[in-house]
Amino acid sequence: MAKKYDFKASELPISPMTLTTTLENPTGGWRSFKPVIKNKTAPCTATCPTKVLIPHFIDSLVKGDLDMAANLLHRNNPFPSITGRLCHAPCELPCNRGKYDEPISIKQLERFVGDYYLDKKGKPPRRETGKRVAIVGGGLAGMAAAYYLRSKGHEVVIYDRNPNLGGYLRYYVPEYRLPLAVLDAEVGALERMGVKFVLNTEVGKDIGFEELKEKYDAVILAHGSSAPANPDFPGVELLKSGWDLMKEVREGARPKVSGKVAVLGNGYTAFEVARVLRRLGADPFVIYPTAKIRIPFSDREIFTLAEEEGVKFFFAKVPLKAERRNGKVILTVAEWDGKDIVPATEREMEFEEVFLAYEGTADHGFLPDTIRTDGTLKADRRSGETPLEGVFVAGESVSGPSPVVNVIYSGRSVAAAVDAYLRGRTYTPESMPEVVGYERIVTDYFPKAPRVPEMRLSPTERIHSLTREEVLGYTQELAMKEAERCFNCGFCNACGNCYVFCPDYTIKWVHGRPKVDYEYCKGCGVCSEECPRGVIDMVKEREF
Amino acid sequence: MSWAWVEVKPNENDLMHPGHLACQGCGATIAARLALKVLGRKAVFVIPASCWSVIDGAWPQHALQIPVFHTAFETAAIAATGIRAALDMKGKHDVHVVAWAGDGGTFDIGLQALSGAAERNENIIYITYDNEAYMNTGIQRSSSTPLGAWTTTTPDERPEDKPKKNMMEILAAHRVPYAATASIAYPDDFIRKLKKATQVKGFRFIHLFSPCPPGWKMASNLSVRSARLAVETKIFPLYEIEDGEVYTITHWPKGLPVEEYFKLQGRFKPVLKDPDRLAYIQRYVETQWEKLVRLHEASHGYLPEEARATIRSAI
Numbered sequence: 001m002a003k004k005y006d007f008k009a010s011e012l013p014i015s016p017m018t019l020t021t022t023l024e025n026p027t028g029g030w031r032s033f034k035p036v037i038k039n040k041t042a043p044c045t046a047t048c049p050t051k052v053l054i055p056h057f058i059d060s061l062v063k064g065d066l067d068m069a070a071n072l073l074h075r076n077n078p079f080p081s082i083t084g085r086l087c088h089a090p091c092e093l094p095c096n097r098g099k100y101d102e103p104i105s106i107k108q109l110e111r112f113v114g115d116y117y118l119d120k121k122g123k124p125p126r127r128e129t130g131k132r133v134a135i136v137g138g139g140l141a142g143m144a145a146a147y148y149l150r151s152k153g154h155e156v157v158i159y160d161r162n163p164n165l166g167g168y169l170r171y172y173v174p175e176y177r178l179p180l181a182v183l184d185a186e187v188g189a190l191e192r193m194g195v196k197f198v199l200n201t202e203v204g205k206d207i208g209f210e211e212l213k214e215k216y217d218a219v220i221l222a223h224g225s226s227a228p229a230n231p232d233f234p235g236v237e238l239l240k241s242g243w244d245l246m247k248e249v250r251e252g253a254r255p256k257v258s259g260k261v262a263v264l265g266n267g268y269t270a271f272e273v274a275r276v277l278r279r280l281g282a283d284p285f286v287i288y289p290t291a292k293i294r295i296p297f298s299d300r301e302i303f304t305l306a307e308e309e310g311v312k313f314f315f316a317k318v319p320l321k322a323e324r325r326n327g328k329v330i331l332t333v334a335e336w337d338g339k340d341i342v343p344a345t346e347r348e349m350e351f352e353e354v355f356l357a358y359e360g361t362a363d364h365g366f367l368p369d370t371i372r373t374d375g376t377l378k379a380d381r382r383s384g385e386t387p388l389e390g391v392f393v394a395g396e397s398v399s400g401p402s403p404v405v406n407v408i409y410s411g412r413s414v415a416a417a418v419d420a421y422l423r424g425r426t427y428t429p430e431s432m433p434e435v436v437g438y439e440r441i442v443t444d445y446f447p448k449a450p451r452v453p454e455m456r457l458s459p460t461e462r463i464h465s466l467t468r469e470e471v472l473g474y475t476q477e478l479a480m481k482e483a484e485r486c487f488n489c490g491f492c493n494a495c496g497n498c499y500v501f502c503p504d505y506t507i508k509w510v511h512g513r514p515k516v517d518y519e520y521c522k523g524c525g526v527c528s529e530e531c532p533r534g535v536i537d538m539v540k541e542r543e544f
Numbered sequence: 545m546s547w548a549w550v551e552v553k554p555n556e557n558d559l560m561h562p563g564h565l566a567c568q569g570c571g572a573t574i575a576a577r578l579a580l581k582v583l584g585r586k587a588v589f590v591i592p593a594s595c596w597s598v599i600d601g602a603w604p605q606h607a608l609q610i611p612v613f614h615t616a617f618e619t620a621a622i623a624a625t626g627i628r629a630a631l632d633m634k635g636k637h638d639v640h641v642v643a644w645a646g647d648g649g650t651f652d653i654g655l656q657a658l659s660g661a662a663e664r665n666e667n668i669i670y671i672t673y674d675n676e677a678y679m680n681t682g683i684q685r686s687s688s689t690p691l692g693a694w695t696t697t698t699p700d701e702r703p704e705d706k707p708k709k710n711m712m713e714i715l716a717a718h719r720v721p722y723a724a725t726a727s728i729a730y731p732d733d734f735i736r737k738l739k740k741a742t743q744v745k746g747f748r749f750i751h752l753f754s755p756c757p758p759g760w761k762m763a764s765n766l767s768v769r770s771a772r773l774a775v776e777t778k779i780f781p782l783y784e785i786e787d788g789e790v791y792t793i794t795h796w797p798k799g800l801p802v803e804e805y806f807k808l809q810g811r812f813k814p815v816l817k818d819p820d821r822l823a824y825i826q827r828y829v830e831t832q833w834e835k836l837v838r839l840h841e842a843s844h845g846y847l848p849e850e851a852r853a854t855i856r857s858a859i
Contacts, residue, residue: 018612019604022563030568237847366731444772445548495548500731501768503573504562509554520562523571524757525765538765 007215031523033538035516040490041432043090050409052077055310055491070117078147081118081182084111086404088298096489099438102451104486112479118185122192125153127179131422134216136203139167141395142222144194144411150193152419161202168222177466181540204366218390218418227363230356235322242273242357249276249340257282264319265357271302273357274311279466287314298403308459329354359401370467374462381419383427392418436490492535551735557581564607566599569668569764571672571754574728582738587640594621594646595680617651620645620659624668647674647688649707662718665746675756683759691825703814711751718786719748729754729772733782733794753780761810773805778833780833791839796850802826
């Protein structure tokens with residue numbers, strides 16, 4: 001028999017009123033797709049050889065946390081002040097903002113943050129591992145490798161034959177492009193970190209390679225590509241060395257050069273020598289082996305600067321013969337089609353002086369034959385491992401002349417490989433999550449704004465000084481203005497769109513970050529659609 | 545850019561519970577969440593028959609953390625008036641009474657009560673979340689359904705041929721102290737207007753554009769985007785009218801072609817197939833916009849720089 005209900009009217013609510021909340025409905029069961037908040041790779045980071053975390057550091061810059069920005073920047077690039085001046089900025093080419101209005105001036109932002117942090121960096125590592133690493137060559141690759149190995153706690157000793165570190169950057173790159181003060185500060189930071197330098201010591205002459213191998217747990221060869229590699233043609237010995245000219249000028253000498261001069265070269269050094277000559281008062285002509293459109297992207301910037309300053313060019317020409325007549329140099333040149341000399345195009349040109357500025361090549365003379373085959377080093381491109389255990393190769397000594405950022409990446413990746421070797425682990429190259437394309441950017445949230453131009457000297461101002469820096473970069477105000485233009489592709493900067501537009505209030509705001517409450521999320525996808533930077537993906541929940 | 549919103553603050557007055565019964569991507573729930581962020585706990589909602597009667601949950605559940613009074617279809621304004629009077633009698637003058645009605649309960653069925661309350665200048669806030677049809681009962685046409693739209697009562701062969709009723713003009717004719725249009729895609733603009741409304745005494749009206757993914761035949765994730773495009777194509781301009789006379793356009797749209805907005809929605813399929821009708825709607829939108837710009841100019845004596853571009857495209 002059913003139990004008889006026995007209640008009084010006064011025990012019931014006076015009207016149909018709320019007794020509980022909708023929290024009793026776990027509406028997450030309605031969902032077919034679920035939102036997943038996951039950072040991705042921005043196209044700039046994906047293109048950067050050393051994978052600088054560009055959206056991350058720009059976001060910290062916008063939030064005004066310059067130290068955090070510097071830390072994020074230094075994670076993958078130890079010398080932003082150097083790359084901020086010398087890098088050819090491949091990151092700016094695929095910038096998603098470039099498809100909307102103009103790309104972000106990443107290089108100048110990097111330089112601004114790098115310069116801000118220049119005197120602050122260089123903390124010794126927290127823990128010492130007791131392992132010892134020798135680095136042969138204190139150029140950019142060696143310095144980068146030293147930075148990362150030292151920050152991992154290894155004892156690092158750099159051997160360099162010169163009286164100071166920096167290599168090509170210290171002894172050849174002119175003051176107007178990279179002030180010595182910047183380089184000194186970077187070296188000072190390494191010193192503060194506890195990297196030891198053995199200077200004026202040439203490996204192979206003052207100390208043997210085998211001895212190094214005995215004394216250290218690992219050896220990194222970063223001796224660069226500084227051996228002259230001039231082409232062989234009759235009369236080449238009559239010509240002057242552009243490298244020597246750059247070195248003299250860097251050291252403060254101002255040799256007298258005037259009139260029509262020629263620069264023979266095949267890369268960055270040729271353009272730079274021509275610009276130095278322009279500043280010394282000469283009228284330089286660069287004789288360049290390829291057509292204008294074939295100048296590599298990494299040399300485009302310096303080519304444009306040289307052209308603005310009035311340097312003249314002969315493209316697709318190679319020298320055949322040089323001779324001296326009446327104190328002038330007569331150079332015979334011919335057209336070059338990329339493979340061969342075009343017949344019957346020989347032509348004589350008269351110059352006051354001709355400078356050789358060919359890119360260098362690596363000299364592996366001091367190394368044992370076991371790791372050389374026909375004069376070239378056998379090494380893995382990324383990890384730098386050689387057939388000899390514990391010997392690694394970094395930088396231009398294995399890759400040949402390369403842009404600064406590639407050299408830094410080489411130093412960084414080899415440092416990671418050495419670190420793995422010293423700890424007895426296997427080296428795995430870093431992987432990147434998927435790249436965010438322009439179609440994922442909701443441009444409605446970004447008002448159009450032109451790129452903030454950096455301060456730079458005009459070409460006429462530039463050619464009057466060999467010491468004044470040509471690009472002056474951003475002030476803090478300009479840097480902030482430019483940083484605010486960044487889309488921060490694939491990097492959640494906590495803009496709050498997902499939280500504001502969630503129709504179910506299932507995206508909660510926890511410690512300044514969005515967090516999805518999957519118990520109630522109905523999977524409508526508004527957050528994914530409204531995320532301005534493609535951070536939120538809709539992932540299929542179940543199969544039907 | 546970090547936190548992108550000026551008026552919306554995180555974790556402040558989040559007075560709506562999840563688990564409510566709205567469809568995926570519902571614009572009306574975004575609207576209620578944003579409104580409660582301004583109103584806070586000192587508010588009463590009066591909800592006539594509408595989607596929100598369902599969204600709020602079946603008895604005994606309740607999705608909002610403020611009192612809600614469910615009432616009959618035609619009585620939103622008058623029930624709110626009554627609650628206002630009762631609260632005033634009790635001395636609770638700081639509580640906002642909000643009539644929260646759909647477009648059917650405002651444009652059609654509730655119009656006489658609304659007109660009465662507006663004419664008497666009752667001290668209530670009337671917010672209509674406009675999803676452009678009777679969505680809750682099965683997508684029947686209302687007088688808010690726009691030109692060219694499909695509903696179950698205006699099928700594809702014979703889509704809506706009358707323009708949307710201009711509710712703002714009706715309210716302006718009542719000379720209410722404050723009337724404004726807003727869109728869920730512009731939370732800062734909406735919150736600014738609602739804040740302004742709470743500071744005014746008398747009858748305040750907000751016409752809030754809130755998409756309905758199932759009723760508009762579109763994917764639920766496009767809800768906010770379609771609301772944004774409605775504004776940027778000048779179909780739903782954002783403006784406010786003070787004292788029935790001072791017109792202010794608060795967002796100057798980009799002036800995109802109307803197809804951009806129609807393309808997202810299945811309900812405009814018959815229009816997209818008919819170029820003549822599309823051109824007619826585009827012309828209609830342009831003339832309406834131009835009229836509004838002229839009213840703005842008459843109220844303020846000048847037009848800002850952004851306005852020029854939108855007008856040139858009108859001619």
